Amino acid sequence: MKSGMKQDSAFRAMVAPLLSVVGAFLVGTVIIGLLGEDPLVAYAALINGALGDVQALANTLQKATPYIFGGLAVMIASKCGMFNIGVEGQMYVGAMAAAWAGFTLTYLGRGAHIIAALLIAGIAGGIWSFVPAILKVRFGVNEVIGTLMLNYIAYSLTGYLTVYVFKEPGVMPQTVKIADTAALSLLVPPSRLNTGFLISIALVAVTYVLVYRTLWGYNLRTTGANPAAARYSGVNVSFMRISALLVSGVLAGLMGAERSLGVYSRFISSFSPGYGFTSIAVSLLGRDNPFGILIAAIFFGILEAGGPAMSIATEVPRELLSILQAIIIIFVASGAYISKMLSDRRVSV
Amino acid sequence: MNFALEARGIKKYFGPVKANDDLDLRLQRATVHAVVGENGAGKSTLMKILYGIYQPDSGEIFVNGEPVTIGSPDVAHRLGIGMVHQHFTLVGPLSVTENVILGVEPCTRGLIDYKFAEQQVREVSNRYNLTLEPTDIVESLPVGLQQRVEIIKVLFREARIIILDEPTAALTPAETSDLFRIIRDLVADGRSVVFITHKLNEVMEIADDITVIRDGRSVGSLTKDAATEKELARLMVGRDVMFSISKPEVTAGEVVLNVDNLTSESVSGDQRIENVSFSIRAGEIFGVVGVAGNGQDALEEAVTGLRRATQGRIELMGKDITGLSTAQIRAMGVAHIPANRTATGLVMDFPLSDNGLLGHQYRSIFRNGPFINRKAVNEWINRLIKDFNIKAPSLNAPAFTLSGGNQQKLILAREMVHEPRLLLAVQPTRGVDIASIEMIHKALIEARSRGVAILLISNELDEILSLSDRIAVVYSGRIAGIGDPASFTVEEIGLMMAGAGKEVV
Numbered sequence: 001m002k003s004g005m006k007q008d009s010a011f012r013a014m015v016a017p018l019l020s021v022v023g024a025f026l027v028g029t030v031i032i033g034l035l036g037e038d039p040l041v042a043y044a045a046l047i048n049g050a051l052g053d054v055q056a057l058a059n060t061l062q063k064a065t066p067y068i069f070g071g072l073a074v075m076i077a078s079k080c081g082m083f084n085i086g087v088e089g090q091m092y093v094g095a096m097a098a099a100w101a102g103f104t105l106t107y108l109g110r111g112a113h114i115i116a117a118l119l120i121a122g123i124a125g126g127i128w129s130f131v132p133a134i135l136k137v138r139f140g141v142n143e144v145i146g147t148l149m150l151n152y153i154a155y156s157l158t159g160y161l162t163v164y165v166f167k168e169p170g171v172m173p174q175t176v177k178i179a180d181t182a183a184l185s186l187l188v189p190p191s192r193l194n195t196g197f198l199i200s201i202a203l204v205a206v207t208y209v210l211v212y213r214t215l216w217g218y219n220l221r222t223t224g225a226n227p228a229a230a231r232y233s234g235v236n237v238s239f240m241r242i243s244a245l246l247v248s249g250v251l252a253g254l255m256g257a258e259r260s261l262g263v264y265s266r267f268i269s270s271f272s273p274g275y276g277f278t279s280i281a282v283s284l285l286g287r288d289n290p291f292g293i294l295i296a297a298i299f300f301g302i303l304e305a306g307g308p309a310m311s312i313a314t315e316v317p318r319e320l321l322s323i324l325q326a327i328i329i330i331f332v333a334s335g336a337y338i339s340k341m342l343s344d345r346r347v348s349v
Numbered sequence: 350m351n352f353a354l355e356a357r358g359i360k361k362y363f364g365p366v367k368a369n370d371d372l373d374l375r376l377q378r379a380t381v382h383a384v385v386g387e388n389g390a391g392k393s394t395l396m397k398i399l400y401g402i403y404q405p406d407s408g409e410i411f412v413n414g415e416p417v418t419i420g421s422p423d424v425a426h427r428l429g430i431g432m433v434h435q436h437f438t439l440v441g442p443l444s445v446t447e448n449v450i451l452g453v454e455p456c457t458r459g460l461i462d463y464k465f466a467e468q469q470v471r472e473v474s475n476r477y478n479l480t481l482e483p484t485d486i487v488e489s490l491p492v493g494l495q496q497r498v499e500i501i502k503v504l505f506r507e508a509r510i511i512i513l514d515e516p517t518a519a520l521t522p523a524e525t526s527d528l529f530r531i532i533r534d535l536v537a538d539g540r541s542v543v544f545i546t547h548k549l550n551e552v553m554e555i556a557d558d559i560t561v562i563r564d565g566r567s568v569g570s571l572t573k574d575a576a577t578e579k580e581l582a583r584l585m586v587g588r589d590v591m592f593s594i595s596k597p598e599v600t601a602g603e604v605v606l607n608v609d610n611l612t613s614e615s616v617s618g619d620q621r622i623e624n625v626s627f628s629i630r631a632g633e634i635f636g637v638v639g640v641a642g643n644g645q646d647a648l649e650e651a652v653t654g655l656r657r658a659t660q661g662r663i664e665l666m667g668k669d670i671t672g673l674s675t676a677q678i679r680a681m682g683v684a685h686i687p688a689n690r691t692a693t694g695l696v697m698d699f700p701l702s703d704n705g706l707l708g709h710q711y712r713s714i715f716r717n718g719p720f721i722n723r724k725a726v727n728e729w730i731n732r733l734i735k736d737f738n739i740k741a742p743s744l745n746a747p748a749f750t751l752s753g754g755n756q757q758k759l760i761l762a763r764e765m766v767h768e769p770r771l772l773l774a775v776q777p778t779r780g781v782d783i784a785s786i787e788m789i790h791k792a793l794i795e796a797r798s799r800g801v802a803i804l805l806i807s808n809e810l811d812e813i814l815s816l817s818d819r820i821a822v823v824y825s826g827r828i829a830g831i832g833d834p835a836s837f838t839v840e841e842i843g844l845m846m847a848g849a850g851k852e853v854v
Contacts, residue, residue, distance in 0.1 A: 214719045226696045233708040234676030
């Protein structure tokens, strides 16, 4: 019984996500079967397309990178009991800020230029989450509303800046290219996997320590789990909520910077296929644990990178993978609900 | 002879937990049968089985000698079994009548016949002298009357067997004696009552027969005449229990807490405190008693910096602490056992190690700069577990796996160990077993002997009277009486709690 408790809860935390993934693939098998294709062939093509060689693997990790940043951003807010659905918007302003620094601060040397661009992107993302944080703490505006609304502003603002202020001549809605000194280096060219991925891995460890080993993290988790107990113990709950959303926004800003400085070498208007929103699912699948998020993000990277290969090898459309993602999310969400129901029942004895 | 209600060999397991393990209950017709036991003994589980909320794993139930299966509360109603829950199931904004007929509305041509319903409610109210007005809005009624609405609900469903779950928990002494009168009337009318409680003095006053439950088993079944409080307590706990608390003589020292003309704000419309003044010296227990909702929450929160004062001063060791933050006040040596351990005192999903740190996380001994010093924390909490005999599977076990008594001991340990100057103990023994009550009371007395000033806020008059050096009775946010407990009779205190007392200083 001594350490059984911890293992038991860690085990149970793993079970629901794993079952969800397995369940989703079973549903996918049925769908592929109904399309008259061989599921094994389709899945083999998927895996091969995502992990088959070094370039495929690099491509998978490149696609996973924004989800690592984004999942961590969602997690930090969630640990404090808040739902940051504004990661998308914070990412956009971060991406634009990084690109601006990239093509403007050209007098900086290579190292300084990258650091400055990342810093500015983080600050921009932080400002974008600070606004709903203040609205929540001072005026009681639910952070879900606040962060969501700022998404639209971010989207339109960066679009405006792209088209009317920093536009590259030509038809594409994108800014001029960043200076080489601001570019995040590619790790295995020609894949666009870049040092931003390494930064995201480092942040997995950093956020883990921050949440589980520091006083700030203890206060963060206490505020999230029981605000009344936090207040009772002397925690300034308003401060915790503001700082949590701020950190969340900074991570989202860096998420955008990785795209601008590492993948596109510029800001492209409406570049995101919904990275910020999918990050919510990643955080859910990763059970709000930094390492869980890393695994979940790579898993989503596999689905996205392997999709094209699957649809070339078979008649299965790549949209199936979006369906699988959605099914996984539904399973994980209901799994969390079911395990909560089970544990509630146990307590009510 | 058959019984109004009989349960034989009831077993109900929740996983490895034996909530009911071979329980028997025999309710004679037109009597009051008390079911006593500590929290967690299995009383509530048994009642939920009798009311059809749970199904027993094995065992038989008979109503009037007929074997029955009570598959749901609906079935219980049809068998004439009604239940008044400890936490009322009333709809506040609705009238008495609307609450009573909820789910069994008398209809004519698809419309509710309010006239008929009101007439029925009035009839029942008059018959048992419940003094309820059918059109009154329930949330405007005092707790004692709300409980009567629950009783009418049960009677309206023609219950012959009425289960009362801890019915006196929220009542004043006067309301309790009214309830007892109503119970006697119900019994005189041929109804049978199951009365669940852990208060032994009430058992001796109202019960005809008594069943004692411990660890899910019935450990004693006796008539009132054959029982004594001491014997019942021994059966409940499984060993002899000390009833009196021996308080050593302590000379009160300097003034630790001084509250001067304090008025607090009201949070979401609850009762604030108004113009409250008192002081507590080192080595003194100052007891504040009152019916729940008369400003106790405001007082607790104002002193600990959780609620703003709009007027007046709070001084700790002569220093003004009005307006300081909770963290600052804690750092000055104020410890706090909050009124609601699960909602405020603990984070139920957190492991013991994190819960033990709560309120002490700013102390430098538990930190290395910005990092938490896990080793120091765990060592400290292992000491708490040992010194206060807290039964817990491990440091990593979440707080919700502990029993109520052990949760409370964890809070007590955590708050006491750093030798506070002032200890604020609010409802320190609510919902814990007798053994833990003894231990908690002993710990408070020991702290007093060491010179801690203790502000004890409790709804349990017995607890206040046996522990306090001085008491204050609160009513409607004001102090209705303050002084030496010996200078009041229990009746006087009861009157002041009900707002009928005159100012005594």
